[in-house]
Amino acid sequence: MARNVTNQRKLINTVLAWGIGLLIFFPILWTILTSFKSEATAIADPPVFLFFDWTLDNYRVVQERSDYMRFLWNSVIIAGGSTLLGIIVAVPAAWSMAFVPSARTKDILLWMLSTKMLPAVGVLYPIYLIFIKMGLLDSRVGLTVVLMLINLPIIIWMLYTYFREIPGEILEAARMDGASLKEEILYVLTPMAVPGIASTVLLNIILAWNEAFWTLNLTAAKAAPLTAFIASYSSPEGLFYAKLSAASTMAIAPILILGWFSQKQLVRGLTFGAVK
Amino acid sequence: MTLRTAFCAASVLALATATGAFADSHTTTLTIATVNNGDMVRMQGLTDDFTAKNPDIALEWVTLEENVLRQRVTQDIATKGGQFDVMTIGTYEVPIWGAQNWLVSLNDLPAEWDADDILPAMRGGLTVDGELYAAPFYGESSMVMYRKDLMEAAGMEMPDAPTWDDIRAAAEAMTDKDAEVYGICLRGKAGWGENMAFLSAMANSYGARWFDEEWKPQFDTDAWKATLTDYLDLMNNYGPPGASTNGFNENLSLFQQGKCGMWIDATVAASFVTNPDDSTVADQVGFALAPDKGLGKRGNWLWAWSLAIPAGSDKVDAAKKFVAWATSKEYTALVAANEGWANVPPGTRTSLYENEEYTSAAPFAEMTLESINAADPTNPTVDPVPYTGVQFVAIPEFAGIATQVGQEFSAALAGQQTAEEALEKAQALTTDEMEAAGY
Numbered sequence: 001m002a003r004n005v006t007n008q009r010k011l012i013n014t015v016l017a018w019g020i021g022l023l024i025f026f027p028i029l030w031t032i033l034t035s036f037k038s039e040a041t042a043i044a045d046p047p048v049f050l051f052f053d054w055t056l057d058n059y060r061v062v063q064e065r066s067d068y069m070r071f072l073w074n075s076v077i078i079a080g081g082s083t084l085l086g087i088i089v090a091v092p093a094a095w096s097m098a099f100v101p102s103a104r105t106k107d108i109l110l111w112m113l114s115t116k117m118l119p120a121v122g123v124l125y126p127i128y129l130i131f132i133k134m135g136l137l138d139s140r141v142g143l144t145v146v147l148m149l150i151n152l153p154i155i156i157w158m159l160y161t162y163f164r165e166i167p168g169e170i171l172e173a174a175r176m177d178g179a180s181l182k183e184e185i186l187y188v189l190t191p192m193a194v195p196g197i198a199s200t201v202l203l204n205i206i207l208a209w210n211e212a213f214w215t216l217n218l219t220a221a222k223a224a225p226l227t228a229f230i231a232s233y234s235s236p237e238g239l240f241y242a243k244l245s246a247a248s249t250m251a252i253a254p255i256l257i258l259g260w261f262s263q264k265q266l267v268r269g270l271t272f273g274a275v276k
Numbered sequence: 277m278t279l280r281t282a283f284c285a286a287s288v289l290a291l292a293t294a295t296g297a298f299a300d301s302h303t304t305t306l307t308i309a310t311v312n313n314g315d316m317v318r319m320q321g322l323t324d325d326f327t328a329k330n331p332d333i334a335l336e337w338v339t340l341e342e343n344v345l346r347q348r349v350t351q352d353i354a355t356k357g358g359q360f361d362v363m364t365i366g367t368y369e370v371p372i373w374g375a376q377n378w379l380v381s382l383n384d385l386p387a388e389w390d391a392d393d394i395l396p397a398m399r400g401g402l403t404v405d406g407e408l409y410a411a412p413f414y415g416e417s418s419m420v421m422y423r424k425d426l427m428e429a430a431g432m433e434m435p436d437a438p439t440w441d442d443i444r445a446a447a448e449a450m451t452d453k454d455a456e457v458y459g460i461c462l463r464g465k466a467g468w469g470e471n472m473a474f475l476s477a478m479a480n481s482y483g484a485r486w487f488d489e490e491w492k493p494q495f496d497t498d499a500w501k502a503t504l505t506d507y508l509d510l511m512n513n514y515g516p517p518g519a520s521t522n523g524f525n526e527n528l529s530l531f532q533q534g535k536c537g538m539w540i541d542a543t544v545a546a547s548f549v550t551n552p553d554d555s556t557v558a559d560q561v562g563f564a565l566a567p568d569k570g571l572g573k574r575g576n577w578l579w580a581w582s583l584a585i586p587a588g589s590d591k592v593d594a595a596k597k598f599v600a601w602a603t604s605k606e607y608t609a610l611v612a613a614n615e616g617w618a619n620v621p622p623g624t625r626t627s628l629y630e631n632e633e634y635t636s637a638a639p640f641a642e643m644t645l646e647s648i649n650a651a652d653p654t655n656p657t658v659d660p661v662p663y664t665g666v667q668f669v670a671i672p673e674f675a676g677i678a679t680q681v682g683q684e685f686s687a688a689l690a691g692q693q694t695a696e697e698a699l700e701k702a703q704a705l706t707t708d709e710m711e712a713a714g715y
Binding site (some may be wrong): 033039043044058064065096124125128129131132137138216217220221222224228231233234235238239240 | 311525533
């Protein structure tokens with residue numbers, strides 16, 4: 001029986017949802033608005049919200065000073081590459097943990113997650129030295145591998161959770177029909193887990209896109225992604241908020257657009273299995 | 277099929293990542309790490325002049341926020357990572373890194389570079405055992421910037437070389453909290469390069485010092501007590517609210533909006549506060565030397581962003597060509613021709629201050645030069661000290677210690693503890709750290 005929801009309650013819920021939504025979105029909105037202000041207006045006290053002389057000058061300066069496309073391309077390669085590599089490694093791992101668990105599977109899952117609890121700076125120097133030895137500093141290959149390894153526990157955990165929702169009997173049926181292990185994973189399991197894999201991919205692209213510690217520490221000029229692009233607009237002496245906001249807006253725009261178009265998939269994937 | 281497509285996409289991406297390996301073998305590419313400030317950004321826009329003269333050298337820039345840059349270049353130079361061929365470093369790093377042989381000596385730059393033209397205070401701060409380890413790109417000291425209109429309204433006149441008592445009297449006279457005008461704005465944000473830069477320089481003028489000749493911390497002396505008490509007194513009575521989180525940019529913003537009667541900070545700020553595009557008080561700003569206490573030292577610091585070549589670079593010859601170009605008199609002339617004399621990097625060469633075109637375009641030039649000349653990094657304090665550096669102590673432990681001390685002083689400014697408590701904690705933590713470091 002459907003719950004009896006009054007119009008008043010609906011109104012309150014709607015207003016509340018919009019309020020919370022706007023509150024969460026406000027910092028991004030403020031960044032976008034600041035990017036259209038002059039440096040003097042950006043620091044005005046009291047702050048100016050909408051009524052100011054809108055200008056595209058900050059975007060012009062940022063375009064002149066930085067090769068945005070090079071940073072963007074690096075971000076696409078590093079975020080996309082690390083996620084794809086991660087999925088390739090994680091699908092078989094999650095399959096084995098979900099469908100042929102051993103006595104230690106739970107321990108392994110927890111151990112993998114525990115690596116996320118280590119502060120990144122704790123392993124900066126070992127990784128930095130390894131990168132020097134292997135000639136991987138400031139290379140997209142090196143950064144792709146590092147980001148893949150960093151996000152791998154999350155990818156495996158997410159896929160493991162989705163795979164557990166898929167009845168093992170279906171895979172068993174495929175095996176009885178003569179499917180090999182490869183065919184079972186490729187043609188039976190993967191198509192059924194597409195919503196889960198898609199949301200995992202999206203979430204990991206976002207995580208890799210926004211990753212700022214390793215991308216700032218292991219890159220210089222060639223492999224620097226958009227996080228380095230943003231960092232270059234912070235200044236110790238001089239006004240920079242408007243230009244920094246323009247750079248930030250340009251850096252988050254692609255991922256915002258991706259998130260906007262895939263939000264249905266993202267929500268579906270994230271709530272997959274929540275309601276049976 | 278989905279997974280097969282994914283494999284194909286991954287392969288394409290892997291191939292794309294490898295494309296960076298194919299560089300033109302005839303060109304030497306220099307990677308230059310730098311901070312984001314107006315002068316450095318301007319240089320990036322003018323490098324066509326360098327690459328036209330040196331077609332076999334290409335330049336790649338890595339621009340980072342100051343603290344990130346400091347961490348990145350330190351990490352790279354300590355591990356000999358070789359990611360950078362030219363680094364922008366400050367006067368704090370040069371003596372420490374030079375002594376470690378982490379930098380390439382620049383004593384053999386060409387004669388036309390004219391090392392003797394570099395301001396003596398700057399050259400002294402960048403030289404270790406007779407070896408020049410960095411070429412100054414732009415230099416700064418600190419000075420008093422004040423509102424001429426507010427001083428006039430108060431019936432006062434700012435001396436060219438004020439004392440701390442003059443500053444206090446002026447701050448009191450100009451403060452009008454109802455109109456949101458505060459007599460004085462000073463750094464309060466914790467950090468060795470933030471509030472401690474100001475307070476260390478102020479302490480020098482009060483006869484205080486970080487360490488005595490036996491490297492014993494000196495926060496338990498009357499001179500430090502007088503320094504901190506007067507600073508807190510000034511800020512609590514005549515400073516803006518929330519000053520414990522104010523750094524350079526916050527105070528710049530307040531001054532430009534007409535909310536500060538005085539601001540004692542980097543000389544480089546002069547060009548910002550007199551710029552009518554950003555500053556509401558551009559035509560009302562006067563300049564004076566940093567204050568003293570009659571003890572022979574002024575409360576001004578000395579800093580230079582300089583270009584240095586890490587010992588790990590395998591492109592030293594090309595890097596030297598670039599450093600010589602970027603810090604030359606010809607580069608100064610190039611900036612002047614393209615962007616006007618007011619925009620040339622200040623504070624490094626004597627010849628610049630002898631150039632009438634520059635001194636007439638930059639009303640703050642004379643005071644900047646006098647401020648720089650008034651700072652002596654090799655003899656910074658009233659009493660003798662075993663270290664060099666005006667607003668810092670050129671030892672590797674300093675940045676960590678001073679940041680902690682800065683947090684204590686910032687907490688005192690925020691009203692969380694008294695000056696005595698802050699000094700007591702500063703003395704204890706500095707003693708612990710120095711003992712642990714083997715001093």
